[in-house]
Amino acid sequence: MTVEAVINLDIDGPRINRHVYGHFAEHLGRCIYGGFYVGEDSGIPHEGGIRLDVVEALRALDIPNLRWPGGCFADEYHWQDGIGPREQRPVMVNTHWGGVEENNHFGTHEFMALCELLGAEPYISGNVGSGTVREMSEWVEYLTRDGDSPMARLRKANGRDEPWRVRFWGLGNEAWGCGGNMTASQYATEARRYGTYCRDYGDNRLYKIAAGANGTDYAWTETLMKQLGHLGCRRVTTTAFHALSVHHYTLTGPTWEDKGSATAFDTDEHYRTMVAAARIEEVLAGHAAVMDCYDPTRSVGLVLDEWGTWFDVEPGTNPGFLYQQNTLRDALVASVHFDVFHRHADRLVMANIAQTVNVLQAMILTDPDSNALVLTPTYHVFRMNRGHQDATSLRVDLRTAPPSRPVGDTTLTTLSMSASHKDGRLLVSLSNLDASSAADVEIDLRGGTVEAVDALILTSAALQDHNTPGSPAAVEPRPHDGAVLTGGRLRVHLPPHSFVTVTGGLATGSRD
Numbered sequence: 410m411t412v413e414a415v416i417n418l419d420i421d422g423p424r425i426n427r428h429v430y431g432h433f434a435e436h437l438g439r440c441i442y443g444g445f446y447v448g449e450d451s452g453i454p455h456e457g458g459i460r461l462d463v464v465e466a467l468r469a470l471d472i473p474n475l476r477w478p479g480g481c482f483a484d485e486y487h488w489q490d491g492i493g494p495r496e497q498r499p500v501m502v503n504t505h506w507g508g509v510e511e512n513n514h515f516g517t518h519e520f521m522a523l524c525e526l527l528g529a530e531p532y533i534s535g536n537v538g539s540g541t542v543r544e545m546s547e548w549v550e551y552l553t554r555d556g557d558s559p560m561a562r563l564r565k566a567n568g569r570d571e572p573w574r575v576r577f578w579g580l581g582n583e584a585w586g587c588g589g590n591m592t593a594s595q596y597a598t599e600a601r602r603y604g605t606y607c608r609d610y611g612d613n614r615l616y617k618i619a620a621g622a623n624g625t626d627y628a629w630t631e632t633l634m635k636q637l638g639h640l641g642c643r644r645v646t647t648t649a650f651h652a653l654s655v656h657h658y659t660l661t662g663p664t665w666e667d668k669g670s671a672t673a674f675d676t677d678e679h680y681r682t683m684v685a686a687a688r689i690e691e692v693l694a695g696h697a698a699v700m701d702c703y704d705p706t707r708s709v710g711l712v713l714d715e716w717g718t719w720f721d722v723e724p725g726t727n728p729g730f731l732y733q734q735n736t737l738r739d740a741l742v743a744s745v746h747f748d749v750f751h752r753h754a755d756r757l758v759m760a761n762i763a764q765t766v767n768v769l770q771a772m773i774l775t776d777p778d779s780n781a782l783v784l785t786p787t788y789h790v791f792r793m794n795r796g797h798q799d800a801t802s803l804r805v806d807l808r809t810a811p812p813s814r815p816v817g818d819t820t821l822t823t824l825s826m827s828a829s830h831k832d833g834r835l836l837v838s839l840s841n842l843d844a845s846s847a848a849d850v851e852i853d854l855r856g857g858t859v860e861a862v863d864a865l866i867l868t869s870a871a872l873q874d875h876n877t878p879g880s881p882a883a884v885e886p887r888p889h890d891g892a893v894l895t896g897g898r899l900r901v902h903l904p905p906h907s908f909v910t911v912t913g914g915l916a917t918g919s920r921d
């Protein structure tokens with residue numbers, strides 16, 4: 410049965426902020442050390458210790474921003490330990506992640522150099538849980554103040570004359586848990602206090618992000634919104650924070666202790682994973698609804714600064730390092746999230762997948778023995794979807810019911826789609842989540858003319874397929890001949906468990 414859909418090419422939705430394609434790198438396992446940073450003595454090609462093949466792969470995604478140094482680590486991190494000569498930097502224990510020693514060799518200068526190499530904006534998470542207002546305030550001064558001041562002088566003494574530009578600034582992380590075990594009202598007070606002393610220097614304008622809720626804790630969001638004190642139609646006047654965050658992970662297993670294997674799973678587990686992933690729609694809609702009550706003009710941003718799959722670690726690896734493989738199932742989790750992000754473009758200003766290299770739902774896995782670099786199926790979804798960054802969203806309306814199936818006590822819709830246009834090109838993303846049945850979609854493209862289409866497909870024989878150093882291209886995109894345009898109607902064939910992107914030029918005068 411063919412699903413009928415409609416896209417009105419002449420009815421623009423909100424712009425999709427490129428920052429919803431953002432990333433996250435924590436001092437956790439092999440994300441920084443052995444992932445991004447191999448040190449100046451490494452035989453792996455690097456610049457200042459930063460691994461260049463990782464940089465090159467991420468540049469191909471147009472990576473817009475990188476969140477650092479955590480996560481839970483952020484609320485134990487003292488930035489002054491990570492500046493100055495490396496051999497003199499103090500060592501600390503990374504109590505959250507494996508209890509390993511952290512030598513602070515990757516610090517502020519190394520992170521900012523990484524962002525420059527990536528062409529990505531830094532998103533720095535400050536320490537509220539175990540830090541001080543002064544410490545955070547001085548970090549901002551160190552990074553962004555020009556001219557003569559104690560922290561600007563210290564930065565210059567450490568080899569950087571010019572201030573950096575830093576826009577995104579996190580006021581702690583998961584304050585309800587590892588970030589201090591605070592109540593919402595305790596944290597809201599702290600966020601205002603910390604936010605007050607994070608100053609704008611020169612023309613650098615901070616965009617301060619308060620640590621938000623865990624999943625569906627809408628009461629947390631409401632408490633933060635009340636703190637902003639702008640009930641009704643007034644625009645935000647406070648400078649304490651400009652956005653608030655939320656974290657939502659895709660968990661499949663029955664308990665936290667048994668999250669399931671990343672690669673050895675059956676079809677039922679696949680469907681449970683898809684149900685968990687699709688729940689992001691309810692989570693974002695719920696927080697947005699609460700925010701709408703206090704901020705109807707949508708001047709406060711919602712930031713999903715941690716999302717992705719969380720499975721059991723690979724057998725034989727350190728449980729504190731959160732290293733997991735990445736299959737076609739992970740790719741579909743990502744594609745479903747992006748469709749939801751595009752639908753919530755009016756409130757969602759940023760999202761950061763956890764985490765970029767070697768941790769949780771990674772884009773890149775590096776082999777500690779051979780040093781080989783592997784691009785995951787999730788990486789390919791980011792690549793295929795990069796045309797949505799800063800594009801104008803277009804609604805995809807369904808004229809007939811989409812395919813669905815019962816999963817436990819709920820129903821999973823097994824077809825997911827979204828669309829946008831930018832620079833005179835249409836981009837449609839389509840995911841078939843069904844493990845064994847194909848899906849066919851016919852989209853009535855109204856209000857404009859699409860000239861010709863090209864399509865790419867990401868699929869594989871089995872949902873469990875993944876890339877390894879020995880088989881790095883087991884799951885990778887290839888041209889798809891199952892997208893046919895006839896007289897304003899786009900027919901797309903989606904094999905079981907597949908992700909397809911279709912692009913086409915919009916005829917001059919019909920759009921843009």
Ligand code: AHR
Nearest residue numbers: 479480481482582583763
């Ligand atoms: O991404 C791993 C951890 O998950 C982060 O450190 C923390 O913020 C979250 O609980």
